[in-house]
Amino acid sequence: MQENEKEIQHYIFKFGGSCFKNAESFSRALKILQNYQQYKITIVCSAFMGVTDKLLELFDKRCNFEDAMSQVDDLKTYHETLIAEVIPKSSEMHKRALDYIQMWVERLGDALKRESGMCPETELKDYVLSLGERLSTFTFSCYLAAMKFPAQFLSSDEIIVTNAFFGSALPDLDKTAGKVQAKILPILQEGKAAIVTGYYGMTESGKITTLGRGGSDFSATIIAYCIEPKLSSKVIFWKDVDGLLSADPRIERRAKLLKHISYAEAKELAAFGTKILYPLCLITLERQGIPAEIRNFAKPNSQKFTEISNLIEKKKEIVKAITSLPDISMVTLESQAMVSLPGTAAKLFSLLGDNHVNIVFISQASSENNITFGVDRQDGHKTGELLRHSPHFGTHWFSVKIENDASLVAIIGAGMLHVPGVAGKLFSALGKHAINVRAITQGSSELNITVIIARDDLENAIHVLYETFIGNNGEE
Known part of the structure; x- marks a missing residue:
């Protein structure tokens, strides 16, 4: 039996912030849970929509205590208003939810007053940001109790053990598995259903950490990974879209839903632009062979959704999707002395990594006298300054060239595996439309070919590549 055909005993539902806007959306979430009540269920929640941004703003104002506390009061009012709308005042859960909000708002105010200037900034920031998921999840647990749906609240700092990389912490999966x-x-x-806060965990020394971009989705897949040895599980991500698409529909109107995609292909999509899922979520699923679905919260019974599993479909299509990063800076580091200087790439990675600059693309000429790489455009100037002032790269032996008008385009698909001529077809298609390729690379997985082009050519390139490799085929 294939992994995606196994008998599922346990569902992990990840509800995004957009799933909890009002009484209607709370009711829809309840109906979804009731439809799966014959299974064991774990629920993971994001912060309510917009709350993380409010907490970031609050954190930025922490030095002005009065302004910060005004933001805290606004946060409290927001949650109290939503509680009044969704939980009947006659229910004891209404008061319980309000009391919980009051308790944590007071703790937040105390932390801002006590810790600002004393606690390391990254630690305090993670503590502040974790509040969004804490409040939303407890509120939803009180709503479920008021509606007589059996569920028990659990804060993720009780179960997810992480390292101390504040802002982008990683779990210790072995220790976390025992706690989960x-x-x-x-x-x-x-x-009962277990209802767990997303996005954060705790170090062994008792410090709250957040899991970075897509952290609540990551929380759901961490729990799935830890429970899978005991219960056969599936993760469903409830989003405000039908699933993953073959291209950005804002650019390519023919973009279609990908009804099935492998972990490997989904990781490539996640790495190259799609913000629906992030790569770390997929790694934990892939390791245990746990299937997942992306479903539209507004259409819970629709058959239009994306399934992610270890199954790589063999179809006529060589390319499954076109994706892009529209705003990057292309950096070329050149030196005739590079061949005789071992460890150049390692020094480059170390310099940028130590300064929190992420490389999204890298290519090296076969002559070994230059390295071309891409970074987010907002890091372009910083990268140039780091290289020019580096004791190693800032010498007259190296030249640094930065082009800030670049975009990255990637074609992705398992159909490229061992298929000759794909890169030639890509070059030919772009060349016919006068789109110049500045750099190219292919991952060792052979699941993608990535090119760097001028930003002004991006939309045209996506149209050309879509027509060349995907065309007008219907939904999968």
Whole structure:
């Protein structure tokens, strides 16, 4: 039996912030849970829509305590208003939810007053940002209790053990697995749903950490990874879209839903532009062979959704999707002495990594006298300054060239594996439309070919590549 055909015992539902706007959306989430009540269920929640941005703004104002506390009051009012709308005042859960909001708002105010200037900035920031998921998840747990749906709240700092990389922490999966199984499995065995906060965990020394971009989705897949040895699981990400698409529909009107995609292909899409899922979420799923779905929260019964599994479909299509990063800076580091200077690439990676600059693309000439790489455009100037002032790269032996008008375009698909001539076809198609390729690379997985072009050519390039490799084929 294939992994995607296994009998599922346990569903992990990840609800995004847009799933909790009003009473209607809370009711829809409840109906989804009721439809799966014959299974064991774990629920992971993001912060309510817009709350993380409010917390970021609050954190930035922390030095002006009065302004910060005004933001805290606004945050409290926002949650109290939503509670009044979704939980009947006659229910004891209404007061319980309000009391919880009050308790944590007071703790937040105390932390801002006590820790600002004393606690390392990254630690305080993670503590502040974790509040969004804490408040949303507890509120939803009180709503479920008021609606007589059996569920038990669990804060993720009780189960997810992370390193101390504040802002982008990684879990210790072995230690986390023990806690997840000890805390969540008994809840599930009692016939209740476990409702867990997303986005954050805790170091072994007791510091709150956040998991970075897509952190609540990551939380859901961490839990799935840890429970899979005990219960056969599936993760469903409830989003405001039908699933992954073959191109950006704002640019390519023929973009179609990808009904099935492999982990490997999904990771390539996640790395090259799609913001629906992030690569770390997929790594934990792939390691345990856990299937996942991306479904539209507004259309929970629709058959239009994306399934992600370890199954690589063999179809006529060589390319499954076209994706892009529209705003990058292309940096070329050149030196005739590079051949005789071992470790140049390692020094480059170390310099940029230590200064929090992420490389999204890299290519090296076969002559070994230059390295071309791409960074986010907002990091372009910073990268140039780092290289020019570096004791190693800032000498007269190296020249640095930065082009800030670049975009990245990638074609992705398992159909490219061992198929000759794909790169030639790509060059030919772009060349016929006078689109110049500035740099090219292919990952060792052979699941993507990536090119750098002028930003002004981006939309035309996407249209040309879509027509060349995907065309007008219907939905998969």
